[in-house]
Amino acid sequence: MKIAKKHFLLTSGVVFIVVTALLTTLYFVMPIYYQSVKTAEVTREFTQVSQSIQGKSKDEMTALLTYYDKKNLRMWYALTDATGKLYYPRVETSDEGIAVQVSPFIAADNERAQLKEVITDGDGQNYTLEGEYSLQPVSDASQVLFELSPYLLFFSLCLGISLSFVYSRISTRRLKEISATTRKMVSLSPDVFCQVNGNDEIADLAQDVNTLYESLLRNMEALRLENEKVAESERSKAEFLRMTSHELKTPIAGMLGIVDGMIYGIGDFKDRDKYLKKCREILEEQSQLVQSILAISKLEMQDVEEETSVFSLSDVLEEQVGFYQTLATVEGYHFIAKLSPLEVEGNQTYLLKAIKNLLDNAFHYTKAGGEILLSVDENQLVIENEAEKILSKEQIKQIFQPFYRPDYSRSRKDGGTGLGLFIVQQILEQHQLTYRFEAIDEKWMRFSIFF
Structure with missing residues (x-):
């Protein structure tokens, strides 16, 4: 009824x-x-x-x-x-005796x-x-x-029937409106909502339905964005696997050709000592590439927040300064570090790896005899270097893609795998940190991380 x-x-x-x-x-x-x-x-x-x-x-x-x-x-x-x-x-009476x-x-x-x-x-x-x-x-x-x-x-x-008929219609009118509105909510249209009239329980019901519907729309939107992120991640993984296969296939095919030449004694490949060293160099390059791929895989599988802590970034970097000063002396660079006290929250291991990748990248692409500056001050970390070539805006947009190298560095003389900045990007985004890579003039490149 x-x-x-x-x-x-x-x-x-x-x-x-x-x-x-x-x-x-x-x-x-x-x-x-x-x-x-x-x-x-x-x-x-x-x-x-x-x-x-x-x-x-x-x-x-x-x-x-x-x-x-x-x-x-x-x-x-x-x-x-x-x-x-x-x-x-x-x-x-006429008779007094009566x-x-x-x-x-x-x-x-x-x-x-x-x-x-x-x-x-x-x-x-x-x-x-x-x-x-x-x-x-x-x-x-x-x-x-x-x-x-x-x-x-x-x-x-x-009278009771008349009043009851009017009351039953009035008392259920708002409930019918709420019911009709909830049927429209099946379309998940954002402009559908229940009218809230009065301060009674029916008004509370209408408000609760509106709140529930708004929450549903937010969750649906969040789910849609998450699905897009998952789809994008799957596409990125597929593209990464394709590029990884290409990066591995070319040197492996080249090394197989060298080994076949040595086995059959063809031409210059008769000099096995020379080409064995060449094979070792190729294997070392592929070993570095595999290690970088494993690091990316481990980074994607592990939640960096599980090992989050508050630590002194300046103290951690102070321990690495000596190594990079020695490396600068050997390579003929000028390395300057200015570290002000700075407390940050994050995964110390991964943040240090990202900063070391940036420093390694700076050393690889600094011109001969150039300067490399590392500074920590006012809630930001800055790495600057005198680049052998300034990147264009288009190149900076692509620099974080896996296996991307500027045209002038495709010979791999720097020994890089093309995954360093990609790993840096993954770590910083997992920590929800803002960063910026830019050319500040015709000689200097700068990478900034804001904590």
């Missing part, structure tokens, strides 16, 4: 039951209440009359009783002496009640004051109410 129908039946029944109970209560309680009120009123009136004629003469008493009879018709008074002789009301009994001022079949009080006049003679009143109007009112009850019940039933 729908809520509107339930409300209609429930409220109709409640209205009908309440009206029926009210009429029944009035039928039984009203006579009792009316009798109690009327009895109290006539008792007060009778007491007031008896007190007013107390100690008066016989004529004064009859005059006062006549006055009260005219003033109020709710009670009829009678005044008799000790022998039963009636003094009020006066009855005219005794007149005046007791029932009300018809014998009427419900009545009497009050009596002994009155003493001014001469000390006692009289009896009687007051009689009728209860017939109470019975009449109950009878009238009983006769009208079917019509009142019918009216209450009609």
Whole structure:
């Protein structure tokens, strides 16, 4: 059964039951209440009359009783002496020997009640004051109410049905609107929402539905972005595997040709000592490439946040400065380090690896006799070098791609694998750090990391 129908039946029944109970209560309680009120009123009136004629003469008493009879018709008074002789009301008769009994001022079949009080006049003679009143109007009112009850019940039933119909429609209107809106939410359109009217439970329900829908849309958007990231990651992995295969295939094919030449003694390949050294050089290059690939794989599989800690970056780099100063002396470079105290939060191992890759890259691409600067200051790390060739903006955009090398370095004289900056990018992005690689003039390249 729908809520509107339930409300209609429930409220109709409640209205009908309440009206029926009210009429029944009035039928039984009203006579009792009316009798109690009327009895109290006539008792007060009778007491007031008896007190007013107390100690008066016989004529004064009859005059006062006549006055009260005219003033109020709710009670009829009678005044008799000790022998039963009636003094009020006066009855005219021609025969004084006939005794007149005046007791029932009300018809014998009427419900009545009497009050009596002994009155003493001014001469000390006692009289009896009687007051009689009728209860017939109470019975009449109950009878009238009983006769009208079917019509009142019918009216209450009609009124209850009408009010219940209106109430059931109004009370369920907002619920129907919420239900219709939730059906529209299936489309996941961002402009669909429930109207919030009032401050009751239905308004709370509408607000909760809106909050739930907004949360669903946010989660769906986050899921879509995550799916795009996963799809992009899969494409990147496929591209990385393709480029890795190409990088490995060419030197392996070249080394196989050298080995075949040595086996069969073809031409210059008869000089095995020379070409064995050449094969070793090729294997060392491929070993470095494999190590870089393994480092990338380990970086992707491991959550860097698991080993996150707060450490002094300047102290960690201070331990590496001696090695790079020695390397600069051997290579003929000028290496300068300026390290101010700086506390950072992250994976110390991976951050140090990223910085060392940047320093190695700077040493590989610095012109002969050039300078390399390392500085840590004001929540940033900066590595600058006098480059043998300044990269263009287009080259800088591609420099972080795996196996990418500028045209002038494709001979691998620097011994690089083409994965150094790609690894740096992966580490910094996992730490959610901002970085920038740029040419600051016609001689210098700069890499900045902001903590």
